[in-house]
Amino acid sequence: MxxxxxxxxxxxxxxxxxxxxxxxxxxxxxxxxxxxxxxxxDPEARSVLEERLLVRMDAYDQRQADMERDLAFTYETLAHYVYYWLTRSEPIPEGERDIAHALGRKRFEYFLGQVALKLGSDQRSPAEHQYAESLEVVEQP
Structure with missing residues (x-):
């Protein structure tokens, strides 16, 4: 035919x-x-492609959830540190506040400079190394 x-x-x-x-x-x-x-x-051929895509999306969702969890831990840690620091620090006497504010501004600018250097370099903290390694494990086929 x-x-x-x-x-x-x-x-x-x-x-x-x-x-x-x-x-x-x-x-x-x-x-x-x-x-x-x-x-x-052919639905079989389409389902294979969809399955591969779903696996990648699930891995992406897991990484996103891990990042959200890590960020929540970071916020909570910072909140506890600030709360502890504020409850343990003595109030600054009225006459020394201007000097303390100037010193605080200077220290904060130094801190921001250090953060900028860290973010601009390829150096990683141990936590960043661990996170990068976890991503490499997930992305391997």
Missing amino acids: AKPRVNIRISTKLYAQLCEAADKPGVTKTAIVEDALRAWF
């Missing part, structure tokens, strides 16, 4: 790609189009 003939219109770019692929020995335009249509209509 002869195969039905189908006339379709495709973009010039797709047609050029089809012709280029069909120039290889043993490959025909018909075979390429049939394979493409078979893949389009």
